[in-house]
Amino acid sequence: MFKAALTSSKQARAGVRWRVPVAVVAGVVLLAIPLYADRFWLNLGSFAFAAAIGAVGLMILVGRVGQLSLAHSFFLAVGAYGYIWLSSPATEESWGLGLPSLAAAVVAVALAGLAGLAFSPLAGRLKGIYLGVASLALVFIGQHVLFTAEPLTGGYNGRNVPELSIGSFQVFGVEPELSLFGVPLRQAERGWYVTLLILALTTVFAVLVLRSRVGRAFAAIRDGEVHAAALGVRVARYRSVAFTLSSVYAGLAGVLLALLFERVVPEYWDLFLSLEYLAMVVIGGQASVAGAIAGAAFVSSLPLLLQRYSDAIPGMGGAVSNFGPAYVAQILYGGMIVLILFYEPKGLAALATRARKALTPRRPVAADRTPAA
Amino acid sequence: MTAPGARLQVSDVTVRFAGVTALSGVTFTAEPGTIHAVIGPNGAGKSSLFNVLSGIYKPAEGSVRVDGSELIGLAPHRVTALGVGRAFQNASMFAGLTVEENLLLGRHRLGRGGVFAAGLRLPYARRSEREARAKVREVAEFLGVDHLLALPAAELPYGEAKRVDIARALATEPRLLLLDEPAAGMHTHEKVEVRDTIRRIAAERQITVLLVEHDMGLVMGISEQVTVLDFGQVVTTGPPGRVTSDEAVIAAYLGRAGAAQKARSESQPPS
Amino acid sequence: MAQLLSMLVEGASLGAVYALVALGIVVIYKSSSVVNFAQPSLLMFGTYVTASAYSLHGLSFWVALPLGVAAAAVLAVLVDRVLVARFRRTQAVVAASIMTIGVDVVLLTEVDRRIGSQILTTGDPWGNEVVRFLGIGVAEARIAALVVSALLLVLFQLWLHRSDFGVAMRATAEDPETASLMGIRLGRVSATAWAVAGALAVCAGLFIVAYPSPGLDTSVEAVALRALPAAIIGGLDSTTGAIAGGLLVGLSEVLVRGYGEHLAFLGQGFEEAAPYVLMLVVLLARPAGLFGIREAVRV
Incomplete structure (x- = not known):
C-alpha cells in the first residue's frame, strides 16, 4: 500500500516536470496556427475555445462539487441574449440599451452570474442528480422565453449580434487592418486569438480557485458532505457558489458564441446543447480542467468536421442518406458518454496520465523510504 | 493553538426518528480539559449523541451548551465555530484529495478568501493559505503524520487514516474534541499510541475530549469521567472505578453486551 | 363550469399517463438509487416498435402492443444488467445516472432517424368519438387513457404492496446493504424494476400517441420527458408521489392551455413550460418533493 502511494506521489511530481515544457510547446503551436491555417480551421478553433470556457465551468460543478446541471444551455443563452439586449440600440420592434459593446459583454456575463445566484435556493439545497432534474426547468422556461419574448429575443427568427468593438478596434472584425508576420489578422484570425486568450485567462482563474480553500471545500462536499459540514464547510453556500461560478463561465461562453455566430436563433440553446456540454465534461474525465477543454474541442468540432468530410465517409454523404x-x-x-463512464470514468484525462506514465522512466522505490508506522 | 478546553453541558437531550427514540433525556457534563468517555452497547445512542453535538441532528428537546453557548439549532459550520471538532468513526478521508488537503479542510473555517480572492491571487488569500499550511504542518507533526502529507488520502492505510482524521479535527482548533471510536479496528500497539495521543491532546493542549469507544481498557485507562448509555438513556456518570462496580452498569451493559463486545474485538478487520 | 370540468377530466387523463412513466422512474430509483433519464427513450423505442409493427408491417394492434412492451422491457433490463449494474458496487449513482443520459441520447437519435418525418399510428382500438356525460364531451381515447392508466396504477400499487418484489424494493430503498445481507438479490430487484419501468413507459406511450399527438412522431419525446418533473414533484422515492406528480403535471398542462387567453402575458405555448415551473415551486417549498422523505441530516 505504501509502495503504491509513494509511487503515485512520485509520478505526480514527475507530472509537474512534464507540464511546463508541454504547456510551452502547446502555447507556441496554438499561437502559430493562424499564420498557416485557413478560415475553416480557425473558426473551428474559435468555437472550440469558446465552448471550452463553458465546459470548464460545468466541469467545476459536475466534477469537483458532484452537482449535476442540465441548465448550462440556459446560462449560455442568458449570456448571448443578454449581450444582444444590452448592446443593441432600441428599435420599434426590439428592446435594447445601446451600451458600449465591451460594457455590454461584461454586464451580460454578470447577468448570467446573477441568474445562477438567483437559483441558489435550489442549487444550494438540492444534491447531485436531484439538482440535475430541477435544472431541466430552466432550459424549458428559457426556451419558452426565447421563442415568445419577441422584443427581447427576436422570437423564432432570432436577433443579430452587434459587433464587439473597443473604440474603433473591432475585436472580431477587420477594422483597423492588422497583420502579423505578413499575415493579415481578419475576423477568423482575431476570433482565434481573442477566444484563445480569454480561455487561457479563465482557465488559470479556474485552476487557482480549484487549488484554493474554495476548491478544497468543493471536493470535500463531493466526497462527503456530512463530514465537510462537521469540519465547518458551509455546504449549501459552496454549492450555490459553484453553481453561480459555473453560470458565469457559461455566460461568458454564450457571449463569445453569439459574437462568433453573428446571429442567434432560439432552437440552438435547447436541452440538447446542455447535453453536449455534459458530454464534453464526461469525455474529459469529469474532474479535470485540461480534460474539459479537450472534451470541448472534440464535441464542438465533431459536427463541423463530419460536415466537411461527409462526402469522404462512406454512407454519410449524398442526399438520400439520413445518416447525416x-x-x-x-x-x-x-x-461516448456511455462508453467512457463504463470503461474509463477519468476520460481523456486518464489517457494523458497514462501517456505521462509511459514517458516517465520508472525508478524503483527504495524500501527504506517506507516510513515507520 | 492553546485554547483552553470548553465545558460541555448536555441537558435533557431527546432525539426521535419516525417514532423510535434514539436518545431520551440525556444529561451529563464534561469538565474543561478532561477526558470524558461515553460508552454503551451498540445502538445505545452514542452516534446519535455525536451527531447532535456536531449539529447534524436536531434533537426534539434539550439543550447542549459549550461554555454556556447554546449549540442546538446551529448549523454544523457554526457548531465548528463554537470550538467543537470531530473525528469520525470510520476515519472518512476526502478520497479525491491529498492528506495535506484533508488537513487544510480542518482549517477551512479559519481561512479567508472566496472565489475572487483565490482566482486573482489576492495577497490576503495567499497569506491565509500560507498560514494554514504552516499550522497544518504543525498539527501533522504533533500527531506524527507529517511524512504522509503529500500522499493521496485514498491510499492511506486504515490506522494512518485514523490518525490523520484526529489531526484534521485538531486543525479546526477545537476547545472540545469529539472522538468517535478512535481505536476501533486497531492492533494492540496502535491502541497504545492512540491512548498516548489522546492524553497528550488533553494534557498539552488542555482540550476537552469526549470519547466514544468500545475498548474498555482504553476507556478506563484514560478517562476522568465515564457516562454509560443504554437504550438512549444515561445509566450513570462517574469516575471509571465507580462505574465499573456499578450494579446497574454491569447488568445493563457489561452483562448483556460483554459477549457481543468480545465477538466484535475478535472479528476486527486487519488494517 | 362545464369547461373546467372537461379540462379536469382531460388533465387527469393526461396526468394518469404521465404517472405511468413517472412510476417507472420512481421504481428504478427506489431499487437502485439511479435516476433513469433514459425513460423517455424507452418510451419512444417501445412505442416505435408497436407503431412500426402496425403501420409498416401490418400486424394487428393486439400483436403489436405486447411486442412493443416486451421490446422496451428487454432493452431496459439490458441497460440495467450491462451498463448500470457496473456502478452498483461502487454506489456511483451520479455517474450511473449520467450514463443513462448517454443511453437516452443514442436511443432517441436512432429512433428519431427511423421515424424521420413520418407520423406512425399504432392502430389502437379507441377512437376519437366524443363521449357525453355530466354535460361535457370528452374524446373516447382520453377516457380510455384515464381508465386503463388508473387501472394499471391501482394494480401496480397493489402488486408493490403485496408482492415479494415490493417488499424487496422497499427494503433496498431503505438500506441496500442490510437488504443484501438479508438475502435480497439487489441485481434481481433492480432488473425487475427496469423491466417494469420499460413496460409501463410503453403503455403510457400508446396513450400519448393516441392523444394529444396524432401519432408517433419525434415531438413525443418532449412530452415523455415531463414524467421527470412529475416524479420530482411527487418525490423520487414515493410511488404515491409519482401518481400525484403525474396528475399535477397533466392538470397544470391542460389548465394552462385551456385558460390560455387569460395567461396571454406568459406567452403562447406556456403549457409546455408549466410543469417545470410547478416543479420549481414545489421544490422550493419541499426539497424532497410532496411525498418524498426528508433526510434527518442537515448540512
Whole structure:
C-alpha cells in the first residue's frame, strides 16, 4: 500500500516536470496556427475555445462539487441574449440599451452570474442528480422565453449580434487592418486569438480557485458532505457558489458564441446543447480542467468536421442518406458518454496520465523510504 | 493553538426518528480539559449523541451548551465555530484529495478568501493559505503524520487514516474534541499510541475530549469521567472505578453486551 | 363550469399517463438509487416498435402492443444488467445516472432517424368519438387513457404492496446493504424494476400517441420527458408521489392551455413550460418533493 502511494506521489511530481515544457510547446503551436491555417480551421478553433470556457465551468460543478446541471444551455443563452439586449440600440420592434459593446459583454456575463445566484435556493439545497432534474426547468422556461419574448429575443427568427468593438478596434472584425508576420489578422484570425486568450485567462482563474480553500471545500462536499459540514464547510453556500461560478463561465461562453455566430436563433440553446456540454465534461474525465477543454474541442468540432468530410465517409454523404453529420455526431457523443463512464470514468484525462506514465522512466522505490508506522 | 478546553453541558437531550427514540433525556457534563468517555452497547445512542453535538441532528428537546453557548439549532459550520471538532468513526478521508488537503479542510473555517480572492491571487488569500499550511504542518507533526502529507488520502492505510482524521479535527482548533471510536479496528500497539495521543491532546493542549469507544481498557485507562448509555438513556456518570462496580452498569451493559463486545474485538478487520 | 370540468377530466387523463412513466422512474430509483433519464427513450423505442409493427408491417394492434412492451422491457433490463449494474458496487449513482443520459441520447437519435418525418399510428382500438356525460364531451381515447392508466396504477400499487418484489424494493430503498445481507438479490430487484419501468413507459406511450399527438412522431419525446418533473414533484422515492406528480403535471398542462387567453402575458405555448415551473415551486417549498422523505441530516 505504501509502495503504491509513494509511487503515485512520485509520478505526480514527475507530472509537474512534464507540464511546463508541454504547456510551452502547446502555447507556441496554438499561437502559430493562424499564420498557416485557413478560415475553416480557425473558426473551428474559435468555437472550440469558446465552448471550452463553458465546459470548464460545468466541469467545476459536475466534477469537483458532484452537482449535476442540465441548465448550462440556459446560462449560455442568458449570456448571448443578454449581450444582444444590452448592446443593441432600441428599435420599434426590439428592446435594447445601446451600451458600449465591451460594457455590454461584461454586464451580460454578470447577468448570467446573477441568474445562477438567483437559483441558489435550489442549487444550494438540492444534491447531485436531484439538482440535475430541477435544472431541466430552466432550459424549458428559457426556451419558452426565447421563442415568445419577441422584443427581447427576436422570437423564432432570432436577433443579430452587434459587433464587439473597443473604440474603433473591432475585436472580431477587420477594422483597423492588422497583420502579423505578413499575415493579415481578419475576423477568423482575431476570433482565434481573442477566444484563445480569454480561455487561457479563465482557465488559470479556474485552476487557482480549484487549488484554493474554495476548491478544497468543493471536493470535500463531493466526497462527503456530512463530514465537510462537521469540519465547518458551509455546504449549501459552496454549492450555490459553484453553481453561480459555473453560470458565469457559461455566460461568458454564450457571449463569445453569439459574437462568433453573428446571429442567434432560439432552437440552438435547447436541452440538447446542455447535453453536449455534459458530454464534453464526461469525455474529459469529469474532474479535470485540461480534460474539459479537450472534451470541448472534440464535441464542438465533431459536427463541423463530419460536415466537411461527409462526402469522404462512406454512407454519410449524398442526399438520400439520413445518416447525416448531426445524426453521427449525436450517436458518437451519446455513445461516448456511455462508453467512457463504463470503461474509463477519468476520460481523456486518464489517457494523458497514462501517456505521462509511459514517458516517465520508472525508478524503483527504495524500501527504506517506507516510513515507520 | 492553546485554547483552553470548553465545558460541555448536555441537558435533557431527546432525539426521535419516525417514532423510535434514539436518545431520551440525556444529561451529563464534561469538565474543561478532561477526558470524558461515553460508552454503551451498540445502538445505545452514542452516534446519535455525536451527531447532535456536531449539529447534524436536531434533537426534539434539550439543550447542549459549550461554555454556556447554546449549540442546538446551529448549523454544523457554526457548531465548528463554537470550538467543537470531530473525528469520525470510520476515519472518512476526502478520497479525491491529498492528506495535506484533508488537513487544510480542518482549517477551512479559519481561512479567508472566496472565489475572487483565490482566482486573482489576492495577497490576503495567499497569506491565509500560507498560514494554514504552516499550522497544518504543525498539527501533522504533533500527531506524527507529517511524512504522509503529500500522499493521496485514498491510499492511506486504515490506522494512518485514523490518525490523520484526529489531526484534521485538531486543525479546526477545537476547545472540545469529539472522538468517535478512535481505536476501533486497531492492533494492540496502535491502541497504545492512540491512548498516548489522546492524553497528550488533553494534557498539552488542555482540550476537552469526549470519547466514544468500545475498548474498555482504553476507556478506563484514560478517562476522568465515564457516562454509560443504554437504550438512549444515561445509566450513570462517574469516575471509571465507580462505574465499573456499578450494579446497574454491569447488568445493563457489561452483562448483556460483554459477549457481543468480545465477538466484535475478535472479528476486527486487519488494517 | 362545464369547461373546467372537461379540462379536469382531460388533465387527469393526461396526468394518469404521465404517472405511468413517472412510476417507472420512481421504481428504478427506489431499487437502485439511479435516476433513469433514459425513460423517455424507452418510451419512444417501445412505442416505435408497436407503431412500426402496425403501420409498416401490418400486424394487428393486439400483436403489436405486447411486442412493443416486451421490446422496451428487454432493452431496459439490458441497460440495467450491462451498463448500470457496473456502478452498483461502487454506489456511483451520479455517474450511473449520467450514463443513462448517454443511453437516452443514442436511443432517441436512432429512433428519431427511423421515424424521420413520418407520423406512425399504432392502430389502437379507441377512437376519437366524443363521449357525453355530466354535460361535457370528452374524446373516447382520453377516457380510455384515464381508465386503463388508473387501472394499471391501482394494480401496480397493489402488486408493490403485496408482492415479494415490493417488499424487496422497499427494503433496498431503505438500506441496500442490510437488504443484501438479508438475502435480497439487489441485481434481481433492480432488473425487475427496469423491466417494469420499460413496460409501463410503453403503455403510457400508446396513450400519448393516441392523444394529444396524432401519432408517433419525434415531438413525443418532449412530452415523455415531463414524467421527470412529475416524479420530482411527487418525490423520487414515493410511488404515491409519482401518481400525484403525474396528475399535477397533466392538470397544470391542460389548465394552462385551456385558460390560455387569460395567461396571454406568459406567452403562447406556456403549457409546455408549466410543469417545470410547478416543479420549481414545489421544490422550493419541499426539497424532497410532496411525498418524498426528508433526510434527518442537515448540512
